[in-house]
Amino acid sequence: MKHDYDVVVVGGGLAGLTAAIHLSLEGVSVLVLEKNTYPHHKVCGEYVSNEVLPYLQKLGVSLQGAGAPAISKFQLSQVNGKVLEAELPLGGFGVSRYAFDELLYKRALEVGVEIQFEKVTGILFKESSFEVVISNGEKFTSRVVLGAYGKRSTLDKKLNRDFITEKSAWVAVKNHYKWDVFPDDVVALHNFHGGYGGLSKTESGEVNFCYMAHYHSFQKFRKVEDFNEQIIAKNKFLKVFLQEAEPVFEQPLTIAQISFRPKKAVEDHVLMIGDTAGLIHPLCGNGMAMAIHSAKIASELVVPYLKSGQENRSRLEKNYQQEWKRAFKTRLYWGRQLQRILLRPALSNSIMSLVGKSPKLLKATIAATHGKPLL
Ligand SMILES: Cc1cc2nc3c(=O)[nH]c(=O)nc-3n(C[C@H](O)[C@H](O)[C@H](O)COP(=O)(O)OP(=O)(O)OC[C@H]3O[C@@H](n4cnc5c(N)ncnc54)[C@H](O)[C@@H]3O)c2cc1C
Numbered sequence: 206m207k208h209d210y211d212v213v214v215v216g217g218g219l220a221g222l223t224a225a226i227h228l229s230l231e232g233v234s235v236l237v238l239e240k241n242t243y244p245h246h247k248v249c250g251e252y253v254s255n256e257v258l259p260y261l262q263k264l265g266v267s268l269q270g271a272g273a274p275a276i277s278k279f280q281l282s283q284v285n286g287k288v289l290e291a292e293l294p295l296g297g298f299g300v301s302r303y304a305f306d307e308l309l310y311k312r313a314l315e316v317g318v319e320i321q322f323e324k325v326t327g328i329l330f331k332e333s334s335f336e337v338v339i340s341n342g343e344k345f346t347s348r349v350v351l352g353a354y355g356k357r358s359t360l361d362k363k364l365n366r367d368f369i370t371e372k373s374a375w376v377a378v379k380n381h382y383k384w385d386v387f388p389d390d391v392v393a394l395h396n397f398h399g400g401y402g403g404l405s406k407t408e409s410g411e412v413n414f415c416y417m418a419h420y421h422s423f424q425k426f427r428k429v430e431d432f433n434e435q436i437i438a439k440n441k442f443l444k445v446f447l448q449e450a451e452p453v454f455e456q457p458l459t460i461a462q463i464s465f466r467p468k469k470a471v472e473d474h475v476l477m478i479g480d481t482a483g484l485i486h487p488l489c490g491n492g493m494a495m496a497i498h499s500a501k502i503a504s505e506l507v508v509p510y511l512k513s514g515q516e517n518r519s520r521l522e523k524n525y526q527q528e529w530k531r532a533f534k535t536r537l538y539w540g541r542q543l544q545r546i547l548l549r550p551a552l553s554n555s556i557m558s559l560v561g562k563s564p565k566l567l568k569a570t571i572a573a574t575h576g577k578p579l580l
Contacts, residue, residue, distance in 0.1 A: 207236075207319070208343075208344065208345050208346060209345070209346045209347070210234045210235060210236045210319075210345065210346075210347045211228075211233045211234045211235065211347060211348055211349065211511050212224075212225075212228055212233055212234070212235045212236075212347055212348070212349045212350070212351060212507065212511075213235075213236050213237075213238065213335065213337045213345055213347040213349075213350050213351075214235060214236070214237045214238070214350075214351045214353055215238055215325045215328065215337065215350060215351065215352050215353060215354050215360070215475075216237075216238070216239060216240075216325075216352070216353035216354035216355060216479075216481070217237045217238075217239030217243075217306075217310065217313075217320060217353070218239075218247075218306060218353060218354075218355055218479060218480075218496070219305065219306065219309065219479060219493055219496045219497055219500075220351075220353040220478040220479025220480070220481070220496040220497065220499060220500045221237055221239070221351065221353030221354075221478070221479070221500070222237065222306065222309035222310060222312075222313050222318075223261075223264065223309060223496070223497045223500035223501070223504075224351050224353065224478060224500035224501075224503055224504050225237045225313050225318040225320075226264045226265075226266070226309065226312055226313050226316055226318065227264060227500065227501065227504035227505075228504050228507065228508065229313070229316045229317050229318045230264065230316055231504070231508045233507070233508060233511060234319075235318050235319065236318075236319045236320075236321065236345060236347070237313065237318055237319070237320045237321070238320075238321055238323050238324075238325050238337065238339060238345075239320060239321075239322055239323075240322070240323065240324040240325075241322070242322050243306055243307045243310045244303045244304065244306065244307035244310075245302075245303065245306075246301070246302060246303050246379075246381075246454070246458055247302040247303075247306070247458070248377045248378070248379045248415060248458050248459070248460045249302050249379065249413075249415060249492075249493070250392075250403040250405070250413065250415045250487055250490060251299060251300060251301050251302060251305075251405060251407055251413045251415070252276060252297050252298070252299055252392045252403065252405045252490045253268065253273075253297050253298045253299075253300055253305070253493050253494060254295060254296075254297045254490065254491050254493075254494040254575055254576075255295045255296050255297050255298070255578065256295060256494050256498075256575060256576050256577065256578050256579055257493075257494045257497045257498065257579055258298075258578070259578050259579060259580050260497065260498075260501055260579040260580065261497070263580075264312065265312055265315075265316070266308060266309060266312050268298045268300055268305070268308075269298075271300060271304055271305075271308050271408050272408040273298040273299055273300035273304070273407070273408045274298065274299045274389040274390065274406050274407075274408070275296065275297075275298060275389075275390060276293065276296055276297050276298060276299055276389075276390050276391065276392050276405060276406075277292060277293055277296040277390050278290065278291070278292060278293065278388075278390050278391045278392070279291050279292075279293050279391070279392055279393075279394070279571075280391055280392075280393040280394070281393070281394045281395075281396075282393070282394075282395045282396060282440060282441075282442045283396050283440075283550065284396055284397055284398060284439055284440050284550065285550070286441055288442075289567070291567050291568075293392070293571065294568045294571055294572060294575075295571075295575060295578070297392070297490070299389075299392070299405040299406045299407050299408070299413070300407055300408055301381070301407040301408060301409065301411075301413065304407070304408050304409075305493075321339075323339040323340060323341070323343075324339060324340045325337055325338065325339055325340075325354070325360065326338050326339060326340050326359075326360075327360075327363060328350055328352070328360065328363075328364070328473070328475055330473055330474045330475075333348075333516070333518070334346055334347065334348055335347050335348075335349070335350045335474070335475075337350060348511060348516070349476065349507050349510070349511065350474075350475045350476070351475070351476050351477075351478055351500075351503055351507075352472070352475040352476065352477040352478065352481045352482075353477075353478050353479050353481055353500070354481055355479065355480045355481060356460075356463060356464065356480045356481075356484055357369070357462060357463075357464065358481075364472045364473055364475070366468065366469070366472060367466070367468075367469075368464050368466035368467075368468055369464075371464070371466065372462065373462050373463055373464040373465070373466070374419055374420040374421065375417055375418070375419065375420065375461075375462075375463040375464075375465075376417070376418055376420055376423050376459065376460065376461045376463070377415065377416065377417045377418075377459065377460050377461075377463060377487075378415070378416055378418070378429055378457050378458070378459050379413065379414065379415035379416075379457060379458045379459075380413075380414055380452045380453065380454050380457040380458070381407070381409070381411040381412065381413055381414075381452070381453040381454060382411060382412045382413075382414055382446075382450035382451060382452055382453060383411060383412075383450065383451040383453060384412045384446065384449060384450035384451070385410075386449070387404060387406060387412045387446075388406075389406050391404075391405065392404070392405040392490060393405070393442070394488060394490075395440050395442050395443050396440060396547060396550075397416075397418075397436055397437045397439060397440045397443065398422060398436055398439065399418050399419040399421065399422025399423070399436070399548070400416055400417050400418035400419055400422065400423075400548075401416065401417060401488055401547055401548075402414060402415060402416030402417070402437065402443065403415055403416070403487070403488075403490070404446065411453055412446075412450060414446065414450075415487075416437065417463070417487055417488075418432070418436075419548075420461070422436060429457050429459070433447055434447070463484070464484070465484055465485075465486060465540075465541070465544075467483060467537070468481070468482055468483050469482075469526075470482045470483070470525060470526045470529040470530075471522045471525060471526055474518065474522065476503050476507070476521075476522070476525050478496065478499040478500050478502075478503050479495075479496035479499055479500065480492065480496060482499055482529060483495075483529075483533060483537060485533075485536060485537055485540040485574065486540040486541065486543065486544040488540070488543060488544055488547060489536070489539075489540045489543065489574035489575070491536070491540075491574055491575055491576075494575070494576065494579075495532075495533060495536070495576075497579075498532060498533075498576060498579055499529060499532070499533070501579060502525065502528045502529060502532060503525060506521055506524050506525050506528070507521070532576065535573070536573070536574050536575070536576070539570075539573040539574045540574050543570070543574065
């Protein structure tokens, strides 16, 4: 079995698989190490911004082909019943992570990416190359490692990353529901005390309901159902949804310790992509597009680096950090501001009234957290 590659990608989510496809199409030998098999469900709002469509098409991945409904309308509601509706400037698609990650996985295999279902336990940089260790002790070597292992991992502890020592107070819950009356072309964001939840349809026709809640508000309830009934159902839209819709999964998926702290895009020579480099607040509906975009930025720098014959690692790392900041720093800033506003009822009510009167202002607000179409 081969053990030496140009690039090892740690984690085969959206960022890792996108980078692997891109690099393999450029003739780079790539190994992806992913701890779970495909397909599997993940906690995510499952609304993908259209900004990544042209790039995905270039890589040979079609969300329309997977039956994902096109979304062009946005609805926002407050606990007091105030609603704002608008056309989305760019729009997007509703696709489950179950389908999306598998679509990329199949494309990766088609273009020659090697994928092994193993948990990575260590990444060691030794002079000019890496040694990547998996749970059975086996080792792989490569010239470049892309860290694409998501929001939080024991690998972050091993790399001594700053954010990992701090507790984060956010939890997220997701389930799919049967609820035919929900329109195909809408993504809705509904506010409740201590959090917010998104509703949108996926390729299966099921509605994804995914919410984020502050742990302080969540911890008082012993069961998700109790939290839904006593906190979430105070929003009249979500009350109707929870009364009428039929859950598909027996148990909802949950995650905790979601950190929005700034991270470094390069750690111990590993180029971090996707959530491993930084996570935008989910209310922006743009984390997946950012994960894919960061994979593109890294791949476009890694290809000439590997092909140059005169590898200048410090220049590669510096360029990646700069490009990453240029693409995402402002978006992350606006994501943080919007989240602050949304979680303060009085402030968000007055801002909603203002934005409701001006479609231009709403467009500008959405644009501040989104990018331009990626070519
Ligand atoms: C509540 C919530 C709602 C969201 N809603 C939306 C939305 O509607 N739209 C949107 O665009 N974004 C949304 N996001 C953001 C989006 O989910 C992420 O930005 C996106 O999943 C990032 O992809 P990724 O590839 O970086 O990470 P992931 O998809 O998490 O992939 C990481 C992969 O690495 C693997 N892995 C981890 N550790 C190891 C290891 N040690 N060895 C091997 N493999 C490993 C994991 O199994 C996983 O497959 C939301 C996020 C949250 C928290």
